[in-house]
Amino acid sequence: MTNAAPQTPLRVALLGCGVVGSEVARVITQQSEDLTARIGRPLELTGIAVRRTGIERPGLDPALFTTDAESLVARDDVDLVVELIGGIEPARSLILTALRGGASVVTANKALLAEDGATLFAAAEQAGVDLYFEASVAGAIPIIRPLRESLVGDEITAVMGIVNGTTNFILDKMHTESAGFDDVLAEAQSLGYAEADPTADVEGFDAAAKAAILASLAFHSRVTAADVHREGITEISQSDVAAAEAMDCTVKALAICRLEPGEDGEQTISVRTHPAMIPNSHPLASVGGAYNAVFVESRNAGRLMFYGPGAGGAPTASAVLGDLVTVARNRVRGAAGPGESNYAQRPVVPIGQVATRYFLSLEVNDQAGVLAEIANCFATHQVSVQTLRQESSPRPGREGARLVVVTHTADDAALSATVAALRELPVVHEVLSVMRVEGE
């Protein structure tokens, strides 16, 4: 830890210099007066670790660049390390070296935090330094600090967010352009909103990592990505979107963390990410394009929402720089911010025990007694039906009638068993759509 005169700079090592890293480097070098005034001491960029040197990076001294990240973080004159390379290794080893060497770390690495945050927090705690990660969830939107600090005197009961801009963009387009998933994905890729390999986004891995981080903070428990029930949006069809619209709802890919009333009064947690229908009257329904928003419910504060750009170089850099100034201020004051809070150790319940409402649409024989048979199937599995409605018009080119069912709250396991049983019924041609209904 540096204890030095006001003008001795705090030395910053940057790992990664893509769109976020170069914006962070630009602000550190070009807005140094403001940063110095806000921190109380200047920041000095000591080195930037990249995969390949020799690439022209305007405004940045070529001498700063190195491909030897390990040596950079091991230098004993580095006070602050900003990790923007992502992924598990070598990011974890580099962060651990930095923390153990007495540097505070700012990271945007959701995958690493969701897989092995505990190891990082322990290293930071032991060294008495900071580990900050506002940019890991929902880009520029301040959500980590509000959960860790602003709401720390309250009991958070639910966090529900649109935390992946790519899937929000795709679902939004499926609504506004009545287009299919594949076409919209191709459009998102050509616009740069989706990666060439879109798996992390469309299969929900990115959202699952963020859900794990949010749940850990909200519920003072250790939750990893492996604890998160994950469903992607690749199965969402134009008919699902049309069905949602007919219900005055919108399909959104959500990350949902909820405090559940467990048995014997013991509280448990549910954590999941999946597409769901939400009523258009819900504030999250109108979050469009690549925007993110996180909805928080707590005992005393009630319902809060945080909204803003969820990705992009400049917004993510804003979150990184806010953390960088904060940990630098802490360094100047010889202090450290909050560490891990996992005292509650609430267990994560299996998805089968998580209760939500469900929407189903079925194609069935158009004959007397079918409704009763369907209703009976739900009843047998203890799933209570709120509405069961026959659509006036059958699908073009198909025989039979279309039924729409909305259930009351039901356990996922009971609903799954119901769907399996419906598929076995001779009167059911096809189960067209099964989707959770959230936000009511």
Added chain:
Amino acid sequence: MTNAAPQTPLRVALLGCGVVGSEVARVITQQSEDLTARIGRPLELTGIAVRRTGIERPGLDPALFTTDAESLVARDDVDLVVELIGGIEPARSLILTALRGGASVVTANKALLAEDGATLFAAAEQAGVDLYFEASVAGAIPIIRPLRESLVGDEITAVMGIVNGTTNFILDKMHTESAGFDDVLAEAQSLGYAEADPTADVEGFDAAAKAAILASLAFHSRVTAADVHREGITEISQSDVAAAEAMDCTVKALAICRLEPGEDGEQTISVRTHPAMIPNSHPLASVGGAYNAVFVESRNAGRLMFYGPGAGGAPTASAVLGDLVTVARNRVRGAAGPGESNYAQRPVVPIGQVATRYFLSLEVNDQAGVLAEIANCFATHQVSVQTLRQESSPRPGREGARLVVVTHTADDAALSATVAALRELPVVHEVLSVMRVEGE
């Protein structure tokens, strides 16, 4: 400062025990296990200063209560003071005594912070203790911490918020029930949403104090309530509301803090609170009832919005308790959070130099040449007109035609001069409505 064993409690003095204070006291006494786990040491309620003792307060030991606030804050065994009595004195003296004695202070006192925050911050800085005030603006919504910390590495360019639930409730009702100001105010009073003396809310004093606090934090400058241009909502008529609706807008009472491009590249600040028309497509337009929302624009993060309950005992207590846990954690770690940041010292420009768009409606002679005469009056005062439209139907019982004018961006001074000149024109019967148009 207390440096003691993990189980030695941090001692809390509470000033005020109304709806917020009693909720804070309840959580401290009834949720002590959670708070202890989050802080690392227990909190102990040492005393509660009230105006009158002897009132039954369920769940709280009567021995805690005292009418002698001065002696309570002067006790050398008090670590943390929560000030919830409001107003300038005795709150200021009590807070200063507490800070100088080495206690950290949490306050919801917007009026005091907006009048004399500088004195409080200086005392906190000198004693090396914390002054936290999340509850002073927008109730439970985390906005102070995001401005002070999350966005501290960014350049905030504008903060625009609905920060007064009472006026938002009244304006909302004027829209939804087509009712007049006086009737809705009476309804708000009977529902407890407005005080018997509603001046602080409806004349904008409350919003002005909050605007001063927001501007100080956003722009790293010292802004007091006296710097804030303030207009209340008492002059808003049903015809203003109808005119806004005809423009697909909503009338909202806004607090607006903006970074202005000054002469010679020097940046200045505008700070004001007034009713304004905002387009229904703007996220603030749909913030209804007693809810608050704050919209923040910054260079890198882009557009962020924070939304939630702006008042009430439980939400305000949530914000106070979040601060209390934070300053208690700092105390345990021997640290202190951020102090005042006023290095930029940007001057506040007079309202006359602040440019916005304006909506006007006029009743004029229904004769040839009037439009040209009106247009000429705007041109003479260098106010550029975007649309000038004659309403099809005159007002019932009135002669003459009604004109609606929307200007391009114009200085307040130029617009005021235009309105004065319009009033002198023989063809103008009456200037019915003049309102700013914001959020475009």
